[in-house]
Amino acid sequence: MSLQITPVDLSIDQITRSRRNRFTSVRLDRLVEYRDNEEWVEAAQNSEAARFVPLWRSRSLLASTDEGQYAVYLKPGELDRPDAIQPPTLLGTDGKRYFFAVSINDSQREKVLALYPEAQFIDLRRASVDMDAKHAGVLAYAKALHYWQHRHGFCGACGHPNRLYSSGHKLVCGNEECARQSFPRIDPAIIVLVTQDDACLLGRNANWPPKHFSTLAGFVEPGESLEDAVVREVYEEARIRLKEIHYVSSQPWPFPASSMCGFYAEAESRDCATSEELEELRWFTVPGLEAAVLEGSVRLSPPVSIAFRLLADWYSRRCGKDLEHLVRKAKKLRRESDRIISI
């Protein structure tokens, strides 16, 4: 017996839904009104409440405990004089502390690691699986600004060096005749779980690790709405026509500069065809997905991704179970089977 499709739960408002996605739990007041108040920013930077989020070569400072990773914030005085060219970037306040992102160089890195020997600079995408949601959001916010600042050192119009303003949130060309302003760049992308009756579609890109399957996704192109991008990407990647699209939630994804806009879409039929981008497409019912994950023939995106969230919510709506639990069970089975083989 096949279950009826349950409509997307619209009783939760969009903000609440997005807040369930990793990197969205930044409860900071961004203090936008203070960004241009240099006196205020300097006082905040020099106050005891200042905390600095260090970034070295786009990597975040994290320390490990048995419970997982935690973000290490530097206190005033723990960092050499901030770099004059790259002043600290005001992120905001949680009501107790003022957070600033700072880029650090190799020698500053050595000093920081000497102060915090249990910490290391690591890739946030890898670390965020095991860390507190709020702090993952602070680090993601800092990383996104850092990436933008470091890749826009020169004016795109005249080639002169840019200078940072608004506490790190605006770049202005140093050529007075040009004075072009630019702002943090975000690349919008759509990500969509296509369903048809009791099944959902996952695809495999040839460049991904073996057995990795995920939802379809792609960048939004100029002159295109998010919905148009969903329709185009699904047709380009899988030759599927859609009959219904629902926006679900979004996620900042600073790897390097995306904003992921998540959708559910209902296909007209299960007819599909692989494309240059996707070498394999598979429809999964709930029992089919469970069997594939447990036997190890399918690996899913990590739980921090909106791809996983879209799939997990679909799975939970259809069968009332938790996809993370299924993935953990599959990992345990793999470990046990590896152990038996090694014995």
Ligand SMILES: [Zn+2]
């Ligand atoms: Zn210029």
